[in-house]
Amino acid sequence: MILEAVILQVKQGMEEEYEEAFRQASEIISAMKGYISHELQRCMEVKGKYLLLVKWETLEDHTVGFRQSTEYQDWKKQLHQFYDPFPTVDHFEKVHLS
Template sequence: MVLEIALLNVRPGQTAAFETAFAQAQRIISGMPGYVRHELQKCLEDDHRYALLVWWETLEDHTVGFRGSPEYQEWRALLHHFYDPFPTVEHFVPALP
């Protein structure tokens, strides 16, 4: 299993709209092949910063399957305009058995 982590900086004044859009967008990602689960966490110290955690069966389920899909274009249209700067996305696997 692979954990995708994206730190999202949402433009000031846009957090409510972002959360509404994310409620719609999470339906898109949750239907993708290889999707396991996700969480959206809001930062306590900075109320326009979020951590998106998505568990995938494989790296390719995210990088090829999801990002190469028509559904990704809908995800992108719903969410990407909220970010400043655009987030870095990294992938992790367990370090210890």
């Protein structure tokens, strides 16, 4: 399992519209192969700042399966207009300590 982590900065005054668009777009991502779960967190200190966490079975499920799909084009169309600057996406894997 990998964790996709994205800091999102939504344009000022568009937060409510973004959250509704994200609710609708969530149907797209949750139907993708390799998708496990996702959550969107709103920052308490900085207005318009969000943290998106998505769990995928493999890195390729996100980078190839989702990002190169026609569904991703719909995701972009619904959400990318809200971001300034455009977000950076990082992927993490669990560290097994024992």
